[in-house]
Amino acid sequence: MRENPNYSVPDNSPIGAQQGDFGAGQTYGDLLGLGAQRTLTLVNGRRFVSSATSSIFGVVAGSPVDIGNIPTLLIKKVETVVGSGGPVYGSDAIAGVQNFVLDDDYQGVKFDGQTGFSQRQDAINYRLAGKVGRHFDHDRGTIVFDTEYNQVFGMTNADRANWVGAGDDRRQYVRNEAGSGYELSHGGRYYLPFTTAGVPSMSGAYYDLPNEYGQNAGTAITNAAGQPLVFSQDGKSLVPLSYGKPTGDGLTATGKKANNNGFPISNYNNLITNQQRLNLTLLGHYDITDHLRASFEGWYVRSSASNMANQPYYNTQMFGDAMTDRYNGNGALPLSTNNPYLTSAERATIINNLQAAGLPTDQFYLARANTDYYTGKYTTNTNLFRFVGGLQGDFHFAGRKFEWKGSAEYGQYRSSTEQREILTQNYINAINAVPDGAGNIVCASGYTSAAYPSLNSTCSPINPFGVNQSNKAGADYIQTDARTKSINQQWDFNADVRSTVVKLPAGQWTYDIGYEHRYEGMNFNPGNFYRGELMSDGSYQQYGNTLPLTNVGGAYHTNEVYGETMIPLVSPQMNIPGVYALTATGSGRYVNNSATGGFWAYSGGGSYAPVRDIVFHGNYTTSFRAPAITELYSPEATVFNQGTDPCDMTAINSGPHPDIRLANCRKAGVPANFQSNYNKFTIKGLNGGNKNLQNEESTQFTGGASFQPRWVRGLTIGADFYDVRVKNEVASLGMDDILAACYDSASYPNNQYCHSFSRDSNSQLSEGFHTGYYNIGTEHYRGLQAHLSYYLPLSRLGLSEDDGALQTTVNYKHGFIHNGSILTSQYDYLGTSSDLRDNFTANFNYMRGPLFVQWQMMYYGKAKYMLQVADGVYPNNTMKQYFMFNTTIGYTFAKHYNVSFVMNNVFDAKPQYPYQGSTNRYWDAIIGRNFQVQAGVEF
Structure with missing residues (x-):
């Protein structure tokens, strides 16, 4: 699939920022860039249960299939049909169909191990896989069992800060000081109104910002020289806010880390998810008679994937008024100037600023990015079950041979996403710290904890000054584990028969007619935390900074009839000059969907060979996609x-x-x-x-x-x-x-x-x-x-x-x-790096007995960072063409043992200037030269 340029950058994959909150590590194929919901995925020609959640905060709203659930050792080939497929396969095939054909007739034993890593000794992954197949009862039956375990160790943008994070050599577009366009900065981008250690302020009002525009003090606490102050990393002193070049957005500055102590926002995102996956697959078939075969499939997939980082929990005037109740969970923290965690010097400086401004001296405010309590990390755990049973056979009637098959498939996909969240009410309680007179710091009396349980049920104060200055009891009191659950179910019954209409001079006119009944159901349960607290009027109020989410559930079913035909018009044996072969094809499908009603899809085409060396083909097709449950039923x-x-x-x-x-x-x-x-x-x-x-x-x-x-x-x-x-x-x-x-x-x-x-x-x-x-x-x-x-x-x-x-x-x-x-x-x-105008993959292979050598060249044409913008808005808006070279060396010895070595990005090529391309597209360039080592045995 990687070598097929018709695949666009996936809507979601383990690489880069995850596109939804409830599906970490999922991979969806996207043909032609039309969206994963418009690419139909089949396994052995049958539908597969979707992995997408029905929440509006999922990765994609349709019903795509996570192709990571398909065992790689069993894949015999991937059939890709682009631009058609609706009349043959039904809904979702607008861009095309990807059909994973599995080796269900394998005989033997094969074990395979693989590990990968970058030259920086990170980006580590490994895979252990084995399959066993046996023919039995004089080859009437076959059973194949496959097991695979994959693990990928996660990374954040900070691990490649110069390319996607806040490194000193990072380039990124920021608004210029004039505010009329953008410029290409050099260095990281740092937010100034808040930091990880905290920015003290005289005001907590909405958007009454300290350090506004990176140059004016605004409502900040300042030193005698008028410089805005921030807390040091250990929280024991106030130090001047340092920054490089202010940008035109009024909020950020750019430059080297040594010159900036603002918040390096670009470091806090996912580069690749941490992931473990176990696949267990059982395939089999048995010839009951010479004209009747039974087949079956059993699947179990268990996985856990973690989005490594995301935007942290903020407390800042940018997102609301001060956090005085749970409805303003992202406002600046209101704090007493008598807070016992303040040093005497810090307290004096803050009070002096309040006095000079003519404000009460008993309270100030703190803006911070709470990376010590909330990293944006979340984990999605999944379980997939799938069972397929089928019968197929043939018989003769009225002088014709009929081939028939029928199957029933049930699939269930369960996922649970867990994330550490902050209980706003408990946070309010914990920052209201006072001395108890015995040398201890405690929560002020009179508090009421949140109705939702925290990790520590007893209020313990936290120290909000600096980074990681609170003890575990305080951190646990304000934190809780939030869980969501999703269940997707699919039933699919399919039956068809094929035979011939009549024998024409060019060959048999064939047809295939069939019926399909399909049920799709999805349910999303946000869990008690995200649903919120039930109030007396029947409404729900949030526990944290996320407003209440609702359950999403629904289902639909379809009844479908379809047919295909192939009419040979001219064959080579007819010896017609200028027409070596000529064939006409047609197909049609009528779908009655309980949610959207009836629809006809049809296709007509053919192929023409003037001579044996060349064949022309074409078709015209109408296809469709039924709306998904998320799109139909989300409240x-x-x-x-x-x-x-x-x-x-x-x-x-x-x-x-x-x-x-x-x-x-x-x-x-x-x-x-x-x-x-x-x-x-x-x-x-x-x-x-x-x-x-x-x-x-x-x-x-x-x-x-x-x-x-x-x-x-x-x-x-x-x-x-x-x-x-x-x-x-x-x-x-x-x-x-x-x-x-x-x-x-x-x-x-x-x-x-x-x-x-x-x-x-x-x-x-x-x-x-x-x-x-x-x-x-x-x-x-x-x-x-x-x-x-x-x-x-x-x-x-x-x-x-x-x-x-x-x-x-x-x-x-x-x-x-x-x-x-x-x-x-x-x-x-x-024309962007996610949807290139030109790209190709070229493989040059040499095979000699047990030796295999490949040299691969991948080409990405020039691309723009942003389309449809006026000239000059983004300088250097075009990235030059890009070449990537990979190589593989494999060797089989003693006929049963094989090893291979893969080097990706042989020349350690870097992304093209101005380095703003798709992380997924330029993955090997961002990671740098990396390697895969494989060893296997087969008998």
Whole structure:
């Protein structure tokens, strides 16, 4: 799959930031970049239970399959059909189908071990796998058992700080001081209004920030020279806030670590998840008679994956008023100047500042990033069960042979996500520390602990000054373990029969007709912590900084009938000049979905060979995707969005129609040079499902040719053209989408999206926006894939047959168009590092007896960091083309034992300047030169 350029960067994988809160480490294939929910995954031609949660905070809203659940040692091949498949396989095949064909007829014993690591002795992973297969009862039956264990050791961005974190050599785009565009910074990016050790302030009011704009003291506590002060790492002194170059956002500065003691936000994200996975798979079949075969599959997969880091729990004026109750859990901490953890010098400095400002001297406020209590780490534990039973056979009737098969499949996927959270009420109690008169520091009397249990039920004070200054009892009192649960279930019954219609001069006209009944059910339970505390009026109130989540559950079923036919029109034996072979094909499927009603999908095409060396093929297909349970049945839940306000001074001249955007923003009363708070921090709103959604619909045209010249044995050259158009696309409209749909529309303000949000008297976006799922998107992909394969025994060059053979394979993709729309707003997707216009993989192999050597070249074409922006907004917006070289050496000795050595990124190539590409795409470049060592035995 890695070598197939038709696969885009996955919607989610163990690499990089996890795209949802309840599915760490999941991997979803994404053909053509149309979204994992539009790529259908099959195993042995059958559907597989989805791993996606039905929560709106999941990785993807559809029903994709985590391909990490498929045992690699059993995979015989991966069949990929691009741009069609809906009439044959049903819903979700808009972009195509990936079918994992397993080796269910294996006989023997095979054990395999593998380990991997980088030259920096991290990025460690290993795999132990074994399979045993046996034929029995005179080869009438086969049983295959496979077990695999995989482990990956996690990493955070801080482990590659110069490429994705806050390293001294990091490059990243930050708003320039003029505020009208961006510049490429050198060094880490550091937030100044809060630090890990804490920033004292004279005000706790919302957005009344200390250290505003990195240059003015604002409401900060300062020294005699007017420098803003922060607590030292040990909390025993106040030291000047140091920073490099302030940015235009008013919140951050950039530069080297030695010159900055602000918060290095980029270090706090996942680089690769920590993961363990156990696969147990049993496959078998038995020929009851010569015309009747029974088959079965049994699956069990157990995994645990941890997102290593994320944004910590913040207490800052940026996110609300002071934390005086549990409804302002992210506000600045209100603290007494008599707090016993303060040193006398710290207390004097704070009181002097309050006196000078004419404020009461008994209270001050603290802004901090609570990395010592909350790292953003969460762990998803999963259990998958799957059982398949089938019968297939053949019989003769009316002079024809009929082949039939039927199967029943049940799959269940259970996941539980656990995260350490902070109980706001207990946090309030613990920071209200007082001396007890006996030399001890205790919680002030009169407190009431949260109704939800903490790790320590007895209030113990915490020291909020510095990092890791609290004892375990205090930390445990404010922390608790929150758990969510998801259960997905799938039933699938399938039966079909194939036979012939009539024998034509060119061959048998064949058909296949069948019936499928499918049930899909999903349930998400947020657990007691995330659901919140039940109040007397029936509402729920949060325990922590996460507003109450709701249960999401639902199900639908389908009844489907389908058919395929193949009509041979001309065969080679007919000796027709100019027509070596000609075949017509067709397929159709009718689906009645209990949620969305009936839909027809159909396909028609054929193949034509003018001579034996070349074949042209093509088809026209209609496909569909039924809305997922998340999209249909999610109740409204609170969300927090941050992004780009189209009326902000950095964006007002961008978008598909900059003139329309500018005019509409002015109509809305937004002033010139406006700087939106939404670009800096989150605002609160609501998001939910839509029971009135209809199917997504698509049309696909594919056409291509394959060339196998008889005079160059072993050479195959082919090319395929794809054109996929999707309408009624289900889009989860975030705040960015709604804002753009409103301000980029010629019908402003008379469209429904302009009524989904409001602005306050200062033109800032207000809380209370509404987002959700709508059938309002379109998407269009057009591309070309070319491939070459050449096998050359060196004996053809006059050498001995013992000198081996060469094999070359090349897979190339070029994208012509990939765009989409929401209402009248058009968006380009093609040309970023996640969706490259050009890329290819070339393998050069040499085989000689037990020796195997491969040299691999991977090419990524030039890419832009940001599309659809005015010139000059992002300097150096284009990354140059990129080459990656890998090599493999393998050897089999004594016929049964094999070893291999893989070196990825042989030349230790780094990401291309300005180093802003996709982490997933440039993984080997970010990690650096890395190795895989494998050893195995097979009898």
